Amino acid sequence: MSERIREKLSILADAAKYDVSCSSSGSNRKNEKGGLGNGHTSGICHTYTEDGRCVSLLKILLTNHCIFDCAYCVSRKSNDIERAAFTVEEVVELTMNFYRRNYIEGLFLSSGIFKNADFTMERLLKVVKKLRLEERYNGYIHLKTIPGASEELIREAGMYADRMSINLEMPTESGLKLLAPEKSHKEVIQPLAYVQRQIIQFKEEKKLIKSVPKFVPAGQSTQMVIGATPETDKEIMHTANEFYRNFGLRRVYYSGYVPISNDNRLPIIGSQPPLIRENRLYQTDWLMRFYGFHVNELLNDANPHLDIDIDPKLSWALRNLQFFPVDINVASYKMIMRVPGIGINSAKKIVQARQYGKLRIDQLQKIGVAYNRAKHFIKCADSPYQLKEYQSTQIKSFILAESQSKYLKNDTSQLILF
Amino acid sequence: MRITYLFDGSMEGLLCAVFESFERKAKQVKVELLQHHQPDAFTESMQIHNDSKKAGRVWSALQKKLSPAWIRKFYCCFLSERPDAYTSLYEFCHYLFTHPAGAEDNYGNEHVLLIAQMARKVEREKHRMEAFIRFQESQDGLFYCGIDPDFNVLPLIMKHFKDRYASQRWLIYDINRNYGLFYDEVSVEEVHLDFETQKRLQKIPINAQASKEQLYAVLWKDYFKSTNIVARKNTKLHTQHVPKRYWKYLTEKQIDSFG
Ligand code: SF4
Numbered sequence: 001m002s003e004r005i006r007e008k009l010s011i012l013a014d015a016a017k018y019d020v021s022c023s024s025s026g027s028n029r030k031n032e033k034g035g036l037g038n039g040h041t042s043g044i045c046h047t048y049t050e051d052g053r054c055v056s057l058l059k060i061l062l063t064n065h066c067i068f069d070c071a072y073c074v075s076r077k078s079n080d081i082e083r084a085a086f087t088v089e090e091v092v093e094l095t096m097n098f099y100r101r102n103y104i105e106g107l108f109l110s111s112g113i114f115k116n117a118d119f120t121m122e123r124l125l126k127v128v129k130k131l132r133l134e135e136r137y138n139g140y141i142h143l144k145t146i147p148g149a150s151e152e153l154i155r156e157a158g159m160y161a162d163r164m165s166i167n168l169e170m171p172t173e174s175g176l177k178l179l180a181p182e183k184s185h186k187e188v189i190q191p192l193a194y195v196q197r198q199i200i201q202f203k204e205e206k207k208l209i210k211s212v213p214k215f216v217p218a219g220q221s222t223q224m225v226i227g228a229t230p231e232t233d234k235e236i237m238h239t240a241n242e243f244y245r246n247f248g249l250r251r252v253y254y255s256g257y258v259p260i261s262n263d264n265r266l267p268i269i270g271s272q273p274p275l276i277r278e279n280r281l282y283q284t285d286w287l288m289r290f291y292g293f294h295v296n297e298l299l300n301d302a303n304p305h306l307d308i309d310i311d312p313k314l315s316w317a318l319r320n321l322q323f324f325p326v327d328i329n330v331a332s333y334k335m336i337m338r339v340p341g342i343g344i345n346s347a348k349k350i351v352q353a354r355q356y357g358k359l360r361i362d363q364l365q366k367i368g369v370a371y372n373r374a375k376h377f378i379k380c381a382d383s384p385y386q387l388k389e390y391q392s393t394q395i396k397s398f399i400l401a402e403s404q405s406k407y408l409k410n411d412t413s414q415l416i417l418f
Numbered sequence: 419m420r421i422t423y424l425f426d427g428s429m430e431g432l433l434c435a436v437f438e439s440f441e442r443k444a445k446q447v448k449v450e451l452l453q454h455h456q457p458d459a460f461t462e463s464m465q466i467h468n469d470s471k472k473a474g475r476v477w478s479a480l481q482k483k484l485s486p487a488w489i490r491k492f493y494c495c496f497l498s499e500r501p502d503a504y505t506s507l508y509e510f511c512h513y514l515f516t517h518p519a520g521a522e523d524n525y526g527n528e529h530v531l532l533i534a535q536m537a538r539k540v541e542r543e544k545h546r547m548e549a550f551i552r553f554q555e556s557q558d559g560l561f562y563c564g565i566d567p568d569f570n571v572l573p574l575i576m577k578h579f580k581d582r583y584a585s586q587r588w589l590i591y592d593i594n595r596n597y598g599l600f601y602d603e604v605s606v607e608e609v610h611l612d613f614e615t616q617k618r619l620q621k622i623p624i625n626a627q628a629s630k631e632q633l634y635a636v637l638w639k640d641y642f643k644s645t646n647i648v649a650r651k652n653t654k655l656h657t658q659h660v661p662k663r664y665w666k667y668l669t670e671k672q673i674d675s676f677g
Contacts, residue, residue: 002633006640013644036585040578044549045659047670049646052655059645097634098641100561100586101553103669136585258647273650353525363526 009094011084015064015075016110019167019223020255024056024105024140026218027162037099037106037139039162039218044105057142058098059108062086062123066112070180071263072169072228075112079261085114088126095131099139106140106162107131117148125153128160140218147187151194163218163250164195168243171236175229179265188222192247195220199248219250226281227274228257228266234304237284241295244288254281280306287313290344291337310396314340317377318392328380329358340399341374372402422463424452425504429496432504433473435466436511449508451501476511483514488522491537494544497570498536506532543567544574550660550667551579553588554620555631561588562619565667572599580606591616635669642670 027039045054063085064075074081086094095107109127113120124143131137143161145154158164166188170176173185195216202215222243224236240252256278259269284306287293291313298312299305307315317324317340326335328350336347346368353359353367358381365371375383376395390398421444425431432449439447448461457463481489492510495503506529513529514521525531546567553561561583572592576599579588584603591598591611600609611619665671 002629002636006637009637010640010644013641017645017647031581031584034585036583038582044545046549047642047668048656048659049642050653050656051647051650052652052659053645053650054659055642055645058641094637098638100583101555101634101638101669102551102563102583103638139582256650258650273647275650275652349525352523355520356524356526359526366528366531367525 005090005094008084008086008090009060011082012061012064012086013059015112016059016061016108018074018255018258018260019059019108019110019253020053021108021142021165021221021223021251021253023163023218023221023251024142026250027140029138029140029162029214029217031138032136035136035138036096037137039138039140040105046102046104056105057108057140058095058104058106060086060091060094060110062091062109062111062120062127063114064112065114067115068113068180068182070169070183071261071265072179072225072257074260076261088123088130091127092130092135095139096135096137099137104139106142108142110144111146113146117146118150118153121146121149121153121157125157125160128157132160142218145191145195147183147191149191154191154194155198158195158198158216159213161216163221164216165221165223166192167223168239169223169225170229171224171226171231171239172229175231178229189247192220192222192243192249196247220247221249221251221253223253223255225257226254226278232304233277233281233284233306234299234301236281237288237295237299240285241288252285254278254285276308277306280308280312284312287316292334293338309400311340313338314373314396314399318396321392321395324377325379325383326377328364328378329354339374339377341370341372341377343368373399420446420448420461422448422450422455422461423466424450424455424463425466426468427451427453427499428468429493430468430470430473431466432496432507433476434469436476436508437469437472438464438466439508439512440515447508449504451504454501479515480511483519484522491533494537494540494574495533497574498540499570500536502532503536506536540569540571540574543569544571546664547571547575548578550664551590552667552669556619559587560619561586562591563589563667564591564593564616564620566592566594570595572597576606589619591619635672639670639672 023043025041025043028041029039031038043056045056047055049055061075063083064081065083065085066075066077069077091107091109098104099106109124111120111124124146128141128143131141141161142163142165143157145157145164145166147166168185168188169183170179176183176185199216199219202212206212224239226236236254243249243252256273256275257267258273259267259271262269284298287298288295293316298316303319306312317338323335326339328336333347333351336342336350337344349367350359350364353363360381361371361383364374364380376390376398423435423438425435435449438444452465455463480492484492492507495507510529510533513527522530525534547565551563551565553563555561570592572590575590579590580601583601587602589598589600589609593616596610598609598611599606660668
């Protein structure tokens with residue numbers, strides 16, 4: 001028995017790993033007496049893969065059998081690989097035992113489509129029901145919505161799941177049609193919109209009647225594959241922006257395409273996944289969600305692509321030198337956040353601390369400002385007097401020269417957010 | 419005149435040091451752990467006697483001045499057990515009690531900043547322990563994990579584990595500080611174990627439980643391996659997230675002993 005389960009786990013975890021969503025956050029599900037587990041509002045990463053991605057969930061497919069043939073997917077029908085399927089009990093046992101040992105925050109369950117959408121969705125539903133109702137498991141559950149499944153099934157699943165997601169896969173409809181002719185964005189949008197409406201409705205009811213159960217408390221997310229089809233960064237981020245706005249998504253994930261197929265519509269096997277580009281997209285996503293940037297400021301017709309050598313906040317600043325230098329001791333919080341080298345935390349500390357006196361360079365450094373980067377864009381109490389104004393290309397080369405040494409020592413793909 | 423106050427490492431002791439200094443209007447005070455103190459001929463020293471009333475008065479004065487979030491910072495910083503943290507906490511109290519409301523937001527003050535930064539480090543360690551603890555189930559159904567955190571974070575992680583693992587008995591033991599938390603499905607209590615018991619709990623039992631325990635350890639290791647995408651390997655980023663000194667906790671980082 002143990003050999004077979006090992007085999008299944010390795011096949012079905014392997015097939016699930018290309019879904020990069022790892023978040024276990026946003027759920028405040030409480031444990032109940034005699035139950036096991038709870039949600040952690042900000043999520044916990046229990047370990048990290050050797051490629052540096054967070055592992056917080058047991059991420060598996062129920063099965064990798066699939067009736068579809070999407071070119072970008074390892075589980076596609078025409079791919080000659082080993083197939084396997086878990087039983088409902090096996091998934092429940094694995095989840096419970098991993099959870100009890102504090103290996104994981106919860107379960108991420110997805111599946112290839114066997115027979116049809118409803119049949120698949122029903123099996124997923126069985127797993128989550130057994131966990132919640134029989135095992136009294138209150139840990140995190142991220143469940144895939146199967147496109148085309150009936151609304152009743154989706155609604156019932158939402159009563160037990162913390163998060164649900166459906167992947168857009170390709171950032172544009174034409175990209176999707178190229179690689180998965182049987183699919184369309186509409187198939188994704190319909191259930192996303194349906195779940196979104198339910199979330200709102202449940203919330204409204206809960207305001208009136210406290211006993212109304214939770215419905216997908218951690219919201220919905222989606223994923224786009226980057227670099228399989230020729231979209232621009234502008235197209236990608238404008239799509240993301242639209243989905244954030246229209247469906248109240250909690251997260252959009254960007255997954256650099258890892259070549260897995262000899263299909264001539266796709267990048268060849270062995271080519272590098274676009275990791276830096278992926279990172280720049282995440283940075284842009286953060287700037288939109290937390291730093292008050294509008295997507296048009298970062299990506300527009302004049303600048304349809306993000307710079308690879310510098311982060312999007314720095315590129316924006318260099319294109320908009322008319323807003324700088326920012327006087328740290330008087331500027332608004334919003335503007336301070338926009339300075340390259342100053343993050344949200346430092347910006348908050350700056351506005352608090354400056355009430356007690358004008359801030360100096362050494363204080364900024366202590367607060368956590370990356371001063372060597374920020375100094376080109378700010379003024380503070382003891383800023384040195386500058387004789388001439390630099391051009392943006394000069395500033396860029398100063399900053400690059402300074403970070404060059406750091407950059408080269410590290411891997412070329414060091415991925416940090418600001 | 420310079421004077422060193424010697425306290426016993428407890429929060430009560432530290433707060434009493436603050437109390438004494440105000441009562442005696444003492445200036446130029448240094449606080450130091452009694453255990454670490456090396457007397458020298460030039461500074462006078464005085465041992466602080468714990469008095470819960472005096473400590474209580476300082477504590478409620480702090481609570482009046484500080485938000486709960488700041489009280490938490492204060493406490494976390496204290497749990498770092500670092501000499502410079504004790505100094506800053508002491509100085510911070512003086513600064514706070516002699517300045518108008520809101521003084522704690524002045525990150526231009528070195529003690530305010532040190533406490534905030536130290537508290538962050540302690541919170542990070544707490545978060546790491548919540549993430550990296552790996553329980554092992556023993557014969558009698560006790561889930562055990564021994565830890566040796568940089569800071570004294572057991573008091574901080576207690577609630578998390580109690581809430582989450584309400585339906586299983588568990589024991590988390592700080593090997594270096596030699597105390598642990600034991601939960602019996604009702605409440606958590608502080609325990610001290612002798613060395614033999616610690617060793618026994620660490621060992622994988624030899625019976626039916628053993629094969630189950632090993633199976634899940636192996637399944638988890640398999641899982642860890644299969645989630646890796648080789649084309650994306652980035653060891654630098656990996657060790658940044660999971661510094662090597664934490665690897666000893668992690669089941670997935672242990673050399674295979676089975677299968
Ligand atoms: S339907 Fe899903 S599992 Fe099946 S081939 Fe397409 S992407 Fe893969």
